[in-house]
Amino acid sequence: DAKTTQPPSxxxxxxxxxxxxxxxxxxxxxxxxxxxxxxxxQGPQYIIHGLKNNETNEMASLIIxxxxxxxxxxxxxxxxxxxxxxxxxxxxxxxxxxxxxEKLVFGKGTKLTVNP
Amino acid sequence: xxQVTQNPxxxxxxxxxxxxxxxxxxxxxxxxSWYRQDPGLGLRQIYYSMNVEVTDKGDVPEGYKVSRxxxxxxxxxxxxxxxxxxxxxxxxxxxxxxxxxxxxGSGTRLTVV
Numbered sequence: 001d002a003k004t005t006q007p008p009s010x011x012x013x014x015x016x017x018x019x020x021x022x023x024x025x026x027x028x029x030x031x032x033x034x035x036x037x038x039x040x041x042q043g044p045q046y047i048i049h050g051l052k053n054n055e056t057n058e059m060a061s062l063i064i065x066x067x068x069x070x071x072x073x074x075x076x077x078x079x080x081x082x083x084x085x086x087x088x089x090x091x092x093x094x095x096x097x098x099x100x101x102e103k104l105v106f107g108k109g110t111k112l113t114v115n116p
Numbered sequence: 117x118x119q120v121t122q123n124p125x126x127x128x129x130x131x132x133x134x135x136x137x138x139x140x141x142x143x144x145x146x147x148x149s150w151y152r153q154d155p156g157l158g159l160r161q162i163y164y165s166m167n168v169e170v171t172d173k174g175d176v177p178e179g180y181k182v183s184r185x186x187x188x189x190x191x192x193x194x195x196x197x198x199x200x201x202x203x204x205x206x207x208x209x210x211x212x213x214x215x216x217x218x219x220x221g222s223g224t225r226l227t228v229v
Binding site: 032034036041042043044045046047049087101102103104105106107108109 | 120151166208210225
């Protein structure tokens with residue numbers, strides 16, 4: 001089972017911020033939160049990841065709550081091309097997985113539709 | 117260009133005829149993984165590899181084999197394909213250090229009749 005819970009769908013107006021929530025209440029101290037998106041049936045695309053601090057890159061911002069039990073992916077100015085399924089997953093920090101696992105469980109994600 | 121290359125992109129085959137889907141990455145990544153995607157079931161991990169000669173099962177390994185003889189290649193082998201293996205398959209790779217997500221290939225759409 002996925003370690004994360006996301007709403008199945010969301011809508012957003014073009015030009016507005018899209019805020020996609022994710023619950024990961026059983027996250028461990030050495031697990032990062034990663035976000036990916038999949039446009040139609042293309043290969044998923046990495047967006048951003050974080051451990052406990054908020055992160056920002058050219059694509060999005062990631063806000064992680066202080067207790068790390070939930071996070072929000074923010075697309076600051078959504079465009080029609082941001083319409084996709086967004087996946088939130090947790091992953092043990094790769095540098096400490098020696099003897100560990102890269103077994104990753106994707107949930108069903110959130111289908112974001114950006115409307116004109 | 118940094119990429120994960122899967123071949124073929126589309127394949128129609130018959131039940132029981134062994135096939136291999138190739139996956140190659142040019143980023144010197146240690147980690148590689150195979151997923152299948154089916155309507156309503158999302159992405160499910162088949163096998164993953166954390167380095168050459170190191171592979172392990174994901175959530176749905178039955179009916180599949182993998183090998184990692186070289187760092188860049190991670191082929192997916194279906195020894196005796198069945199119709200329930202009709203699916204969209206993705207290969208992905210990642211560096212073994214913090215700060216990297218997985219790079220996915222473009223997918224292989226397999227139909228077993």
